Amino acid sequence: MSEPVKTKNLDDQYGSAALPWSRARDLLATQTPQENLTFFVGTVRPDGRPHAAGVGAIWVDDALWFVSGPRTRRARNLAANPACTVSVRLKDLDLTMEGDAHRVTDPAALERVAAVYREGGWPATVDGDAFTAPFSAPSAGPAPWHLYRLTLHRAYGVASAEPHGASRWDFTR
Template sequence: MDPQAELDPRYSSEGAAAPAWPDVQALLLEAELFWISTVRPDGRPHVTPLPAVWADDALHFCTGPEERKARNLERNPNVVLTTGTNIWDKGYDLVVEGEAARVSDDDRLRALADAWERKYGSFWHFEVRDGCFHHGAGNALVFEVAPRTVFGFGKGEPFSQTRWRFG
């Protein structure tokens, strides 16, 4: 069942309408770059860009086990992923809030590896073994973020702010 959209009139132009959830999912599916925000052990934020794949109603990303974001997620799984454009009056920005959960089932990882390569090309080819993606000499942990809340920001007339809540 699709989440209910709540258009916030305080931040939306008159006549603005909330996009249908399937249209938002299409934006998540097509977006090539996301910014991930995690929390360091001392409470400071950490933000970095990365590719992500929308599959099975969740965003998926990968990271090396020693990278800052992986170490942050060990202590605090709360995460925000954002995507959109850096243009003021064009496009649509999305903010996905949720908890990152490790994906380690090799069959599921193979399906995600295929999705990565279809979306990003052969540079992002991963082998799967031992619950990880493998690429060259390194390995990567894979995480799933099922949305808890998604915010959408329509830019340009009509401007809009929409919230979708899950679960």
């Protein structure tokens, strides 16, 4: 993940400075997977209606990753249309990310992300091109679980503690 190509201050009417992307990125890096965070992935059904579900996501190697069972509504929606949102309440910052989520089958990436999930307490192991574990969130569906990586296009952050502010970060032109 690169730095944003553009930052827009959404809170300058109150005299707040633009929030740096590093604030959101550093919180993602330090709070996942150690903190008990729930991320919400929003996708679009084939008929255009929205769908949202809670997932366990983690920030690894400067990217956001999450899992889903192949038969879940979320996975079926992403297979048809990879555009999605991912939202989370971090310590002192509400964050919504927009981008495309694609399934990852690269063995090295699977092993790396599984190791970080294990550090956080979820005993994920790589089985072929997916994960298995003794348990997962009910919203993930039954094993095996596919791994997805979010390619970030835009993000919005609203700070709930000093320094306050709200910003939009654009990652692609």
